[in-house]
Amino acid sequence: EAGVTQSPTHLIKTRGQQATLRCSPISGHTSVYWYQQALGLGLQFLLWYDEGEERNRGNFPPRFSGRQFPNYSSELNVNALELEDSALYLCASSLSVGGWDNEQFFGPGTRLTVL
């Protein structure tokens, strides 16, 4: 069974540009989550999508946004890139929604570098 996939693996942008990151969940999973891991920091929750809707977002500015498509894949968009947006962006998916057993399975990540 294929795991969570993310593309691209690496992305280099300049300050002020927009970045689009993509994620395909494990087959059968309906929830997709996005996390940011900046250098020297832990994983920070960004967004949660389920059934095409944004269910929760972390403490990030509105220029971080995304969407979930009917096939449950997801896109993370970062507008007006700043140097501090350079980080590893991880996507995760899960089977259970609403339950307390929130086991999330992660993809390999997209390394975003903002110059």
Added chain:
Amino acid sequence: DQQVKQNSPSLSVQEGRISILNCDYTNSMFDYFLWYKKYPAEGPTFLISISSIKDKNEDGRFTVFLNKSAKHLSLHIVPSQPGDSAVYFCAASGSTGSGNTGKLIFGQGTTLQVKP
């Protein structure tokens, strides 16, 4: 406000011995806890989890213990193997009055080195 803390940045153990990784949390609303393992340039890999209604969960060489009164959990790896060398993250999940938040809150990680 670090709600999940892993106070030991690193741990070194000998192959075959026990590795004990610790994690503390502050929010009593957390009701599910997970451990992940991460290699460089890869995403975290789910290892084992435990709900707040249990105090122990075991899966092969991995056992997680939860002490709710102390708001403390630990991961035991027995016996430790060189392939276990990685960064280990504990994470917590909680519900609000309106249901599952979907959010996992991670500790800062502990780098485990298992020496042959």
